[in-house]
C-alpha cells in the first residue's frame with residue numbers, strides 16, 4: 356500500500372511544516388480530504404505562514420473559508436494564528452500539552468501536530484483509526500461509548516518512534532483499504548492480526564449505537580433586490596455561521612420578520628443538514644424601490660461574497676427567480 360500524496364505532507368524524510376500540518380488538520384475536522392485540498396492550496400498561497408494569517412482581516416479569512424462549513428473552526432483558526440504569532444514568536448509549540456492550550460486545538464489535533472510535525476510520540480485517533488482499531492480488536496462496545504477504549508487500544512499499539520508515520524499509515528489504511536462498507540482484507544497488511552476478519556464479518560465494526568433522528572427546523576431567507584444589488588447581512592460573531600455574510604433570515608425557530616415590506620414571491624425551499632439539526636429553508640424574493648439599510652452586494656458578483664453553503668444555495672434560488680426560471 357503506497358503512502359497517500361497530500362499537499363500538506365512532506366515527500367522526503369524531513370519533518371513537515373507545523374503551520375501546514377496545523378492548517379490541514381483544522382480543515383480536515385469533519386471534512387473530507389477531497390473537499391479540503393483546494394482550500395488548503397488557496398490558503399497557503401495567500402497566507403504562506405502563520406504570521407501572514409495572523410495579520411489577515413477576519414472578514415477575508417471567513418470569506419476564504421466559505422463552503423467548508425463548521426465556521427467556528429475558521430474563527431478559532433484566526434485566534435490561534437494570532438496567539439502563536441504574538442505569544443510564541445510565530446513558532447508552534449511542540450508538546451501536546453502546550454498545543455492544547457491554543458484556540459481550536461483539541462486532543463486529536465494536538466496529537467497530530469506533535470507527532471507529525473515534531474516527531475513526538477502521541478496517539479492520533481481519527482475516524483479512520485477508530486475503524487481500523489475496532490476491527491483489529493473486534494471491539495463489541497458501540498460508539499460513541501467505546502471511544503476511550505479505542506483510544507487505549509490505539510495507545511497500546513503506537514510505537515515509541517515515528518508515531519506520526521504510524522498514525523498516517525493507519526489513516527491511509529482506513530481510507531484506502533479498511534473502508535467503512537467493504538474492507539479489502541485481501542490487500543491488508545494487517546489481515547493476519549485482525550480479529551474482526553477472523554470472526555468473518557469485519558464490516559460489522561465499529562459497532563454503533565442507533566442514531567437519534569436530527570430535529571427538524573424550518574425558516575425563511577429573503578432575497579431582496581434593488582438596482583442590481585441584493586441585501587445581505589453580517590451574522591452575529593457568536594453562534595451558528597457566526598461572522599459570515601448571509602441573506603436576511605428568521606431565527607429558524609418560528610421568529611423573525613421580512614427585512615422590508617414588499618411583494619414577496621415564493622421561490623421554493625432548500626434542505627440543509629447541520630450537525631445538530633436539519634433545516635428546511637423557504638426562499639422568498641422581491642424587488643424594492645427603496646435602498647434599505649444593510650449591506651448591498653452586486654448580484655452578478657454574489658459568488659465573491661463568501662456565503663456559507665446554505666445561503667449560497669438560497670442565493671441560487673434568488674437568481675433563478677430573477678431570471679424568471681421558476
Ligand code: SF4
Nearest residue numbers: 533540543546549557
Ligand atoms: S483485515 Fe480487513 S477489517 Fe481487518 S484491518 Fe485489514 S482491511 Fe480492516
